[in-house]
Amino acid sequence: MLKFLLVVAIFAAVTYFVTRRLQERAAPPPPRRAARPTPPTRPVAPDDDEEFLRDIDRKRRRNPPDQDAP
16 A cells, blocks of 8 residues: 555656646746836937027027017
């Protein structure tokens, strides 16, 4: 009787480890963490862009608004 229990225990352990190994192979890999987003290389808003503001200032100086218009 003791030999029978020993055989059943060994068979159960082998079955458990084989099943677990097969499940590990079939399981998809864990999802990778997303990389941190890179900060924008240019200003996001136009009013943060120095070149944009300089261009507006140049345009205002070249074409001043009419003083006579209401």
